[in-house]
Amino acid sequence: MKLRAKLALGLLALAVVAAALVWWLNLRDEADVKTTAAYAPSESLLARGAYLARAGNCMGCHTARGGAPYAGGLGIATPFGTVFTSNLTPDANTGIGSWSAAHFWRAMHNGRSKNGRLLYPAFPYTSYTQVTRQDSDAIYTYLHSLPAVNQTNRPHALRFPFNLQPALAVWRALYFRPGAYQPDSGRSAEWNRGAYLVGGLGHCSACHSPRDALGGIRQSLALGGGLIPVQNWYAPSLSSPHEAGVAGWDRARIVALLKDGVAPGASVSGPMAEVVLGSTQHLSPADLDAMATYLQSLPDPGPRPAPAPAGAPFNGERAAKLYAQHCAQCHGEQGQGVANAYPPLAGNRAVTMASSENLVQMVLNGGFAPATAGNPRPFGMPPFVLVLSDDEVAEVLSHIRTAWGNQAGVLTPLEVHRIRANQGR
């Protein structure tokens, strides 16, 4: 045999082996959907499912703006294109009416649809794979109790090659392993419950972790903070004391933030406001306590990274004047804020953490904390997108990040422009 033919044969063999490996990695640990195992719906399972659907905030993504709840159709923008969420109502033709509990479990646990197609991980089965079969059955029962809505799923709009199933299979081979929550016997039941909720249905790591160029999360960096792609909000580290780590907080304050959206000196905004609104405010005190217990135990990732080298020096006098004009009325001359209304800026980690994206978002677009039972009439921050130029936003934020003892990096107008230019309206 000629060398070239040998080489070609060798390559072919290698490709076959690689394909087989990807195939095998994608099918591991799959339940047989033909077995009609012990699925027994009940009233208590239904109630449990309604609660767990909140814990997973299923509705948040599976409802289009102004659309029928759980009927899907919301576009999730990703760096690879837009993924449209699916109809979870029990409509037989367009929803999951024809799915068995085993099909639903396979989607949650293995990320595979009833028709066998691999699901895109915008559906966070990388987290949901830890959810127990019992909890999956409960959510299935709840979803099947909803009014059926006839609404055809919208095809995803993903760029080549991300629109191909083999590409997704390779991604899954690299980044996804079906798993089950493994309790840590050295920890309390409460801690384990918290870890199960945070790592499973809560899918906190979907936002609060850095992602690599292919959108994968390294387990060692989970909950270490990450920029949410396209949206340009930074989900801060839940372990670092310089970001949103809560090891030093008392537990009631953590629970208040998740329940009410505000806590002394802290409030949620942007995508986290949606999470509190649609999910955590509905969780039981026991589960919130459990989540707080787990979050408090996350290990400190170590010393704070040195602040980025200061960019071009900003005009401090003009920046202070801008602050006095536009910010001081609510946030105070000394950045002290107003208790229960306006967050302090002095010593606030949301101001001093390395990432400045959220500050730019808040100044450009303003915002309200979520209206929750514990904080039904939140105070609002006006948008400044039409009032302040990129230069002015950079200056006033540089002032805020360096005044009153704050020691964070200054901003350049380019950083502001990048976010302003990226807002579709």
Place this chain on the structure above:
Amino acid sequence: MKKNSPLAARLAAPAAMAAALWLAPGAASAAAPFEDTLAQRTLACTACHGPQGRAAPDGYYPRLAGKPAGYLYNQLLNFREGRRHYGLMTQLIDPLSDAYLLEIAQHFSSLQVPYPAPAPAQAGADVLRRGEQLVTRGDAARQVPACVQCHGQAMTGAAPAVPGLLGLPRDYLNAQLGAWKAGQRRAHAPDCMKAVVERLSLEDINAAASWLAAQPLPADTHPAAARPAWPPGSPAMQCGSAPLPVARAGGAGEPR
């Protein structure tokens, strides 16, 4: 509430304050002290809308003061639920509950703020005549009811949910009616305004907007207590509007 009552003046003050911030950023921070009020809570709204409405680089922010509460509430829901499109507005109110949005609507509805004098009409006499005809008498041949049929003989709106048509610039009126025609602005179904606008040409829209924008406000700017009755024999239009939150189960975070 009576006009110019001390309460009204007090409620209006922070709005005027925010307007001053916008107009003359130099004169600002001898600031109003913090008050635990709805006016304080809604500085995020008045910063752009001002007390009387405000032209901004990207369009016109209409006034909120004195509009029927049901109308304002419906618009807040329309933005939140994608029947009206302005990203900044939608994003701002997204995390708010129905009950709070109603309270905000009622707050602005209760404000008494004077209207600016109308801008003199730029359009020709023919256009203005056509505009007046459409607004006050409609166009029976094309089954277009008069604007005043729903928006009140005084054109100051009608409680609870029909807005007034005066005190708004021509470009804003044109933009809104144009958006309705293009399907970019919608109301709760059945959307009677859509049915009317579909029967209007772009020239008709411009005529009505041009005439309306040039009309002075009457002495009493309050909305009528109720929508005028339909004239006998004419087919009544069905108009949807949002049920008030008290009639809904739950509030914050419910399916929407």
